[in-house]
Amino acid sequence: MLTPSFSCGFAVIVGAPNAGKSTLLNKLLRCKLSIVTPKPQTTRKKITGIYHDERRQIVFLDTPGIMQPRQKLHESMLAITRQTLQEADVVIALIPYTKGPSGFDAEFSRELFESWLKPVSKPVIAVLNKEDLVSPEERKKTEGEIMKRFSPAGVLSVSALNGTGLEKLVHTITPFLPMTEALYSEEMLSTAPERFFVSEIIREKIFLLYGKEVPYATEVVIDEFREQHETDPSKKDLIRCSIIVERDTQKQILIGNRGSALKKLGQAARSDIEELLGRPVFLELFIKVRPDWRKKQSFLKSYGY
Numbered sequence: 001m002l003t004p005s006f007s008c009g010f011a012v013i014v015g016a017p018n019a020g021k022s023t024l025l026n027k028l029l030r031c032k033l034s035i036v037t038p039k040p041q042t043t044r045k046k047i048t049g050i051y052h053d054e055r056r057q058i059v060f061l062d063t064p065g066i067m068q069p070r071q072k073l074h075e076s077m078l079a080i081t082r083q084t085l086q087e088a089d090v091v092i093a094l095i096p097y098t099k100g101p102s103g104f105d106a107e108f109s110r111e112l113f114e115s116w117l118k119p120v121s122k123p124v125i126a127v128l129n130k131e132d133l134v135s136p137e138e139r140k141k142t143e144g145e146i147m148k149r150f151s152p153a154g155v156l157s158v159s160a161l162n163g164t165g166l167e168k169l170v171h172t173i174t175p176f177l178p179m180t181e182a183l184y185s186e187e188m189l190s191t192a193p194e195r196f197f198v199s200e201i202i203r204e205k206i207f208l209l210y211g212k213e214v215p216y217a218t219e220v221v222i223d224e225f226r227e228q229h230e231t232d233p234s235k236k237d238l239i240r241c242s243i244i245v246e247r248d249t250q251k252q253i254l255i256g257n258r259g260s261a262l263k264k265l266g267q268a269a270r271s272d273i274e275e276l277l278g279r280p281v282f283l284e285l286f287i288k289v290r291p292d293w294r295k296k297q298s299f300l301k302s303y304g305y
């Protein structure tokens with residue numbers, strides 16, 4: 001009897017900020033691994049999510065959105081996206097449907113295919129996202145247009161938000177993966193450590209709770225993650241983190257009137273962290289001012305960029 005074939009490889013998700021890359025990763029994995037907010041440039045680092053089923057293992061890599069860099073932090077984010085593309089067996093070019101005559105951002109898509117994907121020489125599947133916003137006729141027309149202009153190896157539409165089209169996406173990806181056994185054991189959802197996800201949850205809450213300026217000027221660093229429950233189950237784990245901002249005014253905004261904003265942030269973050277870890281934690285947040293950290297190589301490096 002023939003053994004059923006098994007495929008395993010890397011699918012890198014790239015696209016503009018807000019295209020829905022992180023939403024797609026989470027929906028495919030049925031787990032909230034990558035943070036999602038309505039604000040662009042939410043994701044700053046590579047996020048690994050491992051999809052398993054009986055026929056394949058797909059290591060999805062979510063990346064920072066491609067934009068015009070306006071500071072050193074952006075350059076570091078784009079370098080992460082560029083490096084991650086090198087790992088791909090197949091690239092998912094995620095293009096959201098937009099209102100307007102062409103149905104998608106034609107100019108950005110040309111830039112994506114010409115400047116980013118062509119030099120990488122990997123098979124590309126164009127995935128049109130947010131299909132919930134358009135009619136079936138518009139979908140067909142835009143898919144045809146994308147195929148005509150950029151000749152990807154495949155084109156299809158999904159709604160990362162509603163989960164439609166994802167089964168087809170998984171099937172479309174599979175032929176591009178090497179036929180080889182699984183790289184990771186079945187219970188593994190990611191290769192990143194818990195503390196990384198903890199810092200991302202805090203960043204997400206900052207994006208959701210504060211206005212326009214503060215989230216972009218903020219970084220979160222875990223200073224201490226003391227897993228006390230292992231030695232003494234009656235003790236909660238202790239997580240101490242620094243929230244880095246660029247200016248004192250931003251620190252004041254984060255703290256809010258008599259600490260009310262920071263308290264809200266801490267509560268929202270702790271609740272999600274406890275859900276992720278499946279155990280109660282003490283969360284301590286400290287705010288530090290590091291002038292112009294986004295422009296300084298030494299800071300960026302120490303924050304993992």
Ligand SMILES: Nc1nc2c(ncn2[C@@H]2O[C@H](COP(=O)(O)OP(=O)(O)OP(=O)(O)O)[C@@H](O)[C@H]2O)c(=O)[nH]1
Binds near residue numbers: 132
């Ligand atoms: N209507 C609709 N909205 C979606 C869909 N997918 C994502 N969104 C929304 O688009 C916004 C951005 O989603 P993200 O997943 O954070 O986008 P991203 O591409 O990861 O963005 P960056 O990390 O900033 O590059 C969020 O408000 C999502 O809820 C979709 O299929 N339909």
Ligand SMILES: [Mg+2]
Binds near residue numbers: 042062
């Ligand atoms: Mg994202």
